[in-house]
Structures are given as structure tokens and as C-alpha cells.
Amino acid sequence: MLSSIARQVKPTLGRHFHSRAVPGLTAAIGNTPLILLKSLSEKTGCQILGKAEWMNPGGSVKDRAALGIVRDAEERGLLKPGGTVVEGTAGNTGIGLAHVCRAKGYRLVIFMPDTQSREKIELLRMLGAEVFPVPAVAYENPANYNHQAREYAEGRAPHAFWTHQFDNTSNARIHYLTTGPEIWEQTEGTLDAFICSTGTGGTLAGTARYLREKSDGRVQNWLADPPGSVLHSYITSGGKLTERSGSSITEGIGQGRITDNLATEIEHIAGALHIPDSKTIAMVYELLDKEGIYLGASSALNVVAAVELAEKLGPGKTIVTVLCDGAYRYQSRLFSHKWLKSKHLLQAVPEHLHKYIVLE
Numbered sequence: 001m002l003s004s005i006a007r008q009v010k011p012t013l014g015r016h017f018h019s020r021a022v023p024g025l026t027a028a029i030g031n032t033p034l035i036l037l038k039s040l041s042e043k044t045g046c047q048i049l050g051k052a053e054w055m056n057p058g059g060s061v062k063d064r065a066a067l068g069i070v071r072d073a074e075e076r077g078l079l080k081p082g083g084t085v086v087e088g089t090a091g092n093t094g095i096g097l098a099h100v101c102r103a104k105g106y107r108l109v110i111f112m113p114d115t116q117s118r119e120k121i122e123l124l125r126m127l128g129a130e131v132f133p134v135p136a137v138a139y140e141n142p143a144n145y146n147h148q149a150r151e152y153a154e155g156r157a158p159h160a161f162w163t164h165q166f167d168n169t170s171n172a173r174i175h176y177l178t179t180g181p182e183i184w185e186q187t188e189g190t191l192d193a194f195i196c197s198t199g200t201g202g203t204l205a206g207t208a209r210y211l212r213e214k215s216d217g218r219v220q221n222w223l224a225d226p227p228g229s230v231l232h233s234y235i236t237s238g239g240k241l242t243e244r245s246g247s248s249i250t251e252g253i254g255q256g257r258i259t260d261n262l263a264t265e266i267e268h269i270a271g272a273l274h275i276p277d278s279k280t281i282a283m284v285y286e287l288l289d290k291e292g293i294y295l296g297a298s299s300a301l302n303v304v305a306a307v308e309l310a311e312k313l314g315p316g317k318t319i320v321t322v323l324c325d326g327a328y329r330y331q332s333r334l335f336s337h338k339w340l341k342s343k344h345l346l347q348a349v350p351e352h353l354h355k356y357i358v359l360e
């Protein structure tokens with residue numbers, strides 16, 4: 001079945017298009033499998049289903065946001081052929097944008113904190129992006145990478161467009177248009193709950209809104225949150241924003257404010273679960289051992305949260321979460337004895353799974 005993104009592009013290609021193929025890389029984004037996590041489903045008596053977003057061409061759920069943002073800018077006339085896309089990012093959105101920009105012929109400029117790993121900078125450069133590492137300072141500081149990206153787009157580059165992924169709601173919209181409908185179709189409308197963590201809030205807000213509307217409010221949407229994020233307490237306290245404190249090994253998730261993407265749906269979120277890193281890291285290993293799936297920490301956190309939600313809701317329910325990206329980008333940490341010890345997480349990995357900790 002063609003993804004909804006592919007379906008929109010296909011008619012423009014006429015008779016040269018083979019019906020079983022998708023017309024180019026951007027049409028291969030989305031329409032990911034929904035995988036039954038067997039061992040956890042048996043354990044809970046619920047169907048625990050994971051949306052396999054690591055199978056997107058750029059390797060993460062953020063490929064959807066990258067395409068959604070670029071397509072929206074094109075439609076609004078903000079991005080013209082040969083134009084420049086400017087992003088302030090340190091991770092998966094940059095990678096997604098790099099693929100999308102190459103496929104569509106745009107220049108991509110990325111500002112990122114200079115604390116990011118050499119591998120990340122090199123990967124983005126290999127994918128054709130121009131990368132400017134800048135001092136890692138707080139958001140309030142004008143030298144923060146996000147502000148530098150905005151200023152660059154506004155002032156220095158002709159025909160440049162700043163993606164602004166946190167507050168640009170075309171990010172949540174692409175999940176409303178694709179992730180939500182895909183989950184609805186793949187479960188034949190039988191899901192009871194959806195739960196995931198948030199960075200920009202695009203995945204949660206867009207998917208949740210679609211599922212809520214389509215089910216006339218029957219599907220419950222929940223937030224999963226790592227330490228260091230303010231969203232769990234915001235939801236459980238009925239809307240009080242606290243100071244950000246603590247930190248997490250998870251990357252790409254956790255938030256200190258209500259982004260515009262999240263603001264579109266947060267009042268409808270049914271509840272929130274706070275997941276400590278010790279449970280997240282144990283799940284990275286358990287998913288590998290029991291399901292054969294090699295996932296990053298944000299995905300593992302989502303699965304822990306789905307299991308806890310299953311226990312809360314009781315047997316017989318169908319619960320969907322997001323498997324955001326693979327462990328490949330993090331393996332030097334997640335599978336390193338030294339790193340796990342330095343984070344006091346070695347004991348969190350069950351003894352019989354220590355055979356997977358192959359790096360020193």
C-alpha cells in the first residue's frame with residue numbers, strides 16, 4: 001500500500017511510474033510497520049504495539065517532521081527552488097532534513113552546540129549539510145544555536161527558511177496527516193490508548209489529536225516523560241510549570257516548556273507517566289533479548305511507559321507507542337561497560353543480559 005505521502009506525488013509522474021514502487025526517497029517516508037511486542041503483550045495481557053519509526057529512510061521518526069516542515073514551507077511560498085533550509089538541531093531532525101533537502105535540491109545549513117559528538121557532525125556533513133558548531137549556551141542566551149539559526153535565516157542567506165521545529169506546527173500536522181491515520185488503519189480502529197514521549201511535541205500532539213477525533217474521544221492519549229522534563233508535573237498538577245531539574249540519558253526527548261506543537265493538544269492528554277533511566281536502560285536490553293529489536297533510549301522509555309499503562313488499564317487493551325530510532329547512533333554509550341558504570345546504570349541491566357554489554 002502506498003503511503004498517503006506517496007499517493008499525493010504519484011499522479012505527477014504519469015506512465016513512467018511503476019505502481020509497486022514509490023516515487024523517490026521522500027515518498028518512502030512513513031507507512032512504517034506496527035509491530036506486536038510479543039513478550040510484553042503476553043506479560044501484560046494487553047496488545048502492546050510499537051510503530052517502527054526507525055525504519056524511515058533517515059532512521060527515525062523525525063524524517064516525518066523534516067518532510068512536513070519542508071513541504072509546508074514550499075506550499076506557503078517560503079521555500080523556492082534552490083533555496084536554503086536553516087535548522088538549529090543536534091540530532092535526528094537534522095539527519096531527516098539532510099536527506100529531504102538533498103532529495104529536493106535545497107541547501108541545508110545547521111547550527112548545533114559544539115558539545116555534540118564528532119560522529120554527528122561528520123554524518124551531517126557526509127549527508128551534504130553545512131554544519132556550524134557554536135558554543136553550548138542556554139536558550140535564554142542570544143548565542144544559543146536556535147537563535148543563531150533564526151538570525152542566519154532572517155538576515156544572512158538569500159531565500160532562506162528557518163525550520164523552527166519546536167513551534168512550527170507543520171511538525172505536529174504531518175503526524176496528524178500520516179502517523180495517526182496509519183495507526184488507526186493498522187489497528188482497524190481497535191486501539192484503546194496511545195502513549196509516547198516528546199521533544200518538540202510534534203509526534204504526540206499530531207498523532208493524539210487524530211486518534212482522539214477519529215475515535216470521538218474514546219482513545220486515551222498519554223505522555224511519557226524522562227527525568228529533567230517539566231511536562232509530567234505540568235500534566236499531573238493540572239497545568240503548573242515548574243523549574244527544570246535533573247537530567248536523563250535519553251536523547252531527543254524531555255522539555256522545559258510547552259512548545260506551540262504541544263500546546264495544540266496538551267489539554268486533551270489523559271495523563272502522564274514519569275520513567276526513570278534505570279527502567280529505560282533495562283528495556284533497551286530486554287527488547288533486544290526478547291524481541292530482537294535494537295532501539296535507542298527514547299523508544300525504550302516509550303515501551304516501559306506502554307507496559308505501565310497496560311498495567312494501569314488492565315488486561316485486554318490495545319496500546320500503541322512509538323519506536324523512534326535504532327540504537328546504532330548511541331551504541332558507543334548504551335552498550336559500553338564504562339559508560340553504564342559512569343551513569344550508575346550498570347546494576348539496572350539484569351545480570352543475564354550483561355552478555356550484550358560488549359564494549360569496554
Ligand SMILES: Cc1ncc(COP(=O)(O)O)c(C=O)c1O
Pocket residue numbers: 060061062091092093197198199200201202203204251252253296298299324325
Ligand atoms: C530519538 C528521538 N526520540 C523522540 C523524539 C521526540 O519526537 P518529537 O520531537 O516529535 O516530540 C526525538 C526528537 O528529536 C528523537 O530524536
